[in-house]
Amino acid sequence: xxxxxxxxxxxxxxxxxxxxxxxxxxxxxxxxxxxxxxxxxxxxxxxxxxxxxxxxxxxxxxxxxxxxxxxxxxxxxxxxxxxxxxxxxxxxxxxxxxxxxxxxxxxxxxxxxxxxxxxxxxxxxxxxxxxxxxxxxxxxxxxxxxxxxxxxxxxxxxxxxxxxxxxxxxxxxxxxxxxxxx
Amino acid sequence: xxxxxxxxxxxxxxxxxxxxxxxxxxxxxxxxxxxxxxxxxxxxxxxxxxxxxxxxxxxxxxxxxxxxxxxxxxxxxxxxxxxxxxxxxxxxxxxxxxxxxxxxxxxxxxxxxxxxxxxxxxxxxxxxxxxxxxxxxxxxxxxxxxxxxxxxxxxxxxxxxxxxxxxxxxxxxxxxxxxxxxxxxxxxxxxxxxxxxxxxxxxxxxxxxxxxxxxxxxxxxxxxxxxxxxxxxxxxxxxxxxxxxxxxxxxxxxxxxxxxxxxxxxxxxxxxxxxxxxxxxxxxxxxxxxxxxxxxxxxxxxxxxxxxxxxxxxxxxxxxxxxxxxxxxxxxxxxxxxxxxxxxxxxxxxxxxxxx
Numbered sequence: 001x002x003x004x005x006x007x008x009x010x011x012x013x014x015x016x017x018x019x020x021x022x023x024x025x026x027x028x029x030x031x032x033x034x035x036x037x038x039x040x041x042x043x044x045x046x047x048x049x050x051x052x053x054x055x056x057x058x059x060x061x062x063x064x065x066x067x068x069x070x071x072x073x074x075x076x077x078x079x080x081x082x083x084x085x086x087x088x089x090x091x092x093x094x095x096x097x098x099x100x101x102x103x104x105x106x107x108x109x110x111x112x113x114x115x116x117x118x119x120x121x122x123x124x125x126x127x128x129x130x131x132x133x134x135x136x137x138x139x140x141x142x143x144x145x146x147x148x149x150x151x152x153x154x155x156x157x158x159x160x161x162x163x164x165x166x167x168x169x170x171x172x173x174x175x176x177x178x179x180x181x182x
Numbered sequence: 183x184x185x186x187x188x189x190x191x192x193x194x195x196x197x198x199x200x201x202x203x204x205x206x207x208x209x210x211x212x213x214x215x216x217x218x219x220x221x222x223x224x225x226x227x228x229x230x231x232x233x234x235x236x237x238x239x240x241x242x243x244x245x246x247x248x249x250x251x252x253x254x255x256x257x258x259x260x261x262x263x264x265x266x267x268x269x270x271x272x273x274x275x276x277x278x279x280x281x282x283x284x285x286x287x288x289x290x291x292x293x294x295x296x297x298x299x300x301x302x303x304x305x306x307x308x309x310x311x312x313x314x315x316x317x318x319x320x321x322x323x324x325x326x327x328x329x330x331x332x333x334x335x336x337x338x339x340x341x342x343x344x345x346x347x348x349x350x351x352x353x354x355x356x357x358x359x360x361x362x363x364x365x366x367x368x369x370x371x372x373x374x375x376x377x378x379x380x381x382x383x384x385x386x387x388x389x390x391x392x393x394x395x396x397x398x399x400x401x402x403x404x405x406x407x408x409x410x411x412x413x414x415x416x417x418x419x420x421x422x423x424x425x426x427x428x429x430x431x432x433x434x435x436x437x438x439x440x441x442x443x444x445x446x447x448x449x450x451x452x453x454x455x456x457x458x459x460x461x462x463x464x465x466x467x468x469x470x471x472x473x474x475x476x477x478x479x480x481x482x483x484x485x486x487x488x489x490x491x492x493x494x495x496x497x498x499x500x501x502x503x504x505x506x507x508x509x510x511x512x513x514x515x516x517x518x519x520x521x522x523x524x525x526x527x528x529x530x531x532x533x534x535x536x537x538x
Contacts, residue, residue, distance in 0.1 A: 022209075030216035032518075033226045035330045035511035040495060040503060043513075109520070110489065112314045112496060120312040129489045130528035136521050147213060155206050162198030 003068035005171040013060045014172055024049055025147045054099035061092055070171040094146040105135035225330055227518035233337035238289030242526040246519035248302050250293055251285025252428050253485030256476035264446055264471035267401045268393035270500030271309045273471055278307045283487040284380045295427035296420055299376045303385040304492035313498035319385035325458035326367040330511035363459040375415045380431045381440050382411040389509050390455040392502040402449035407442035407474055432479045442474040455504040491520040
């Protein structure tokens, strides 16, 4: 299925999640490297924001799989094509995996889970410190990979928008499309 | 791939390249700032825990502080008297299961129970609605310092000197001189000889917290658990047994359960909530919120308390952290300790014959 650009719903989700995800990665990094009040302030943002991003990621992935998406321009060499597709699916994977690992990790460590509408979330796993240790490390490593992917994604997006001007950025842009891009 | 021309001037390509490079650099800088790479003097959970390693050595699988302890189990029965001040379910007339841990301070899991004057009791209340209240209490009503930086400097000043294996007295003296807020703690310890048992020791929350009532009104408070057992000073003979306190507790619990009364002390306006070195005056209103009953002990090796991080910021609705700066630092440092020791436990448990 192809389309001239991503659906409005997908574009709105992209630009809603983009600043939140970037903030989330910086919040997560900052909250474990300070003992000031920021530790608690950021932690209290991190958990509900993570849950909200999980809901948005599930919705986004469903829309992505069900709606037509634009094809990459034929001018793009095969290596960049592969990088583009690979990094997008890795990004989707991180979006889904990070909050789920966080949730599972808190469950395995027998920590109370964030509140949702007055009740606590159900645990994803029974308490087990070995599982906690593994998931806790994974949360850090995958978070670092996620940041590198986001960094590459932003730079590639800017390159498409400012240098290549091949319509790739226009496909996700929220700007109303006037002329077809160069 | 053909790159469309963006104008005849060379600037036409340079500007976008500069914008892309600047964006990348800004993102990397933001990450570096968040991670603390740009502020090496920032106090981190890792630097606090590294200080414990330097002072006490590394003991894989054990807590980095209060390493030596034993698990207890029991319950708390609220009497409803605290419900006008806090909406936490634990204060209602219900029985809430409790897992606890009696311990002594320091990162050495083989230290003698009576080596220092301070003992601790950590509790985890698990409410029927799944919320938890975790508290780590000490046998002193005030703490030695009132900031994370002060605590870090205290750890540095307490570092054993190679050769003697003891802290440098001059360095400790200099620390106390630079931290006059530590006087209250030292005076209290001087005036209160250690008790003979965990069972007759009173434990204090150290930090202040905010109780929040059903209307959302906050009440600044501290808590303590007051033993029913009569206080008695430690007998000199107990010093010969490194496990004197643990053995006495286990023996006492075999004879029957032990009880403490949970006392909530309410601050008056003007009482500081952000200074753990200042006790509030004795005339402040105290609410007897219910009875803590501890019934059984389990060695910590595989006991139910071993895998609990007694982070004092894990609180049910109806109790919140105050603006005491030590609370965030305790939470951050405990998490670091927990992450390290759970990883070590996972490794130890895959090695046949090894257990902690």
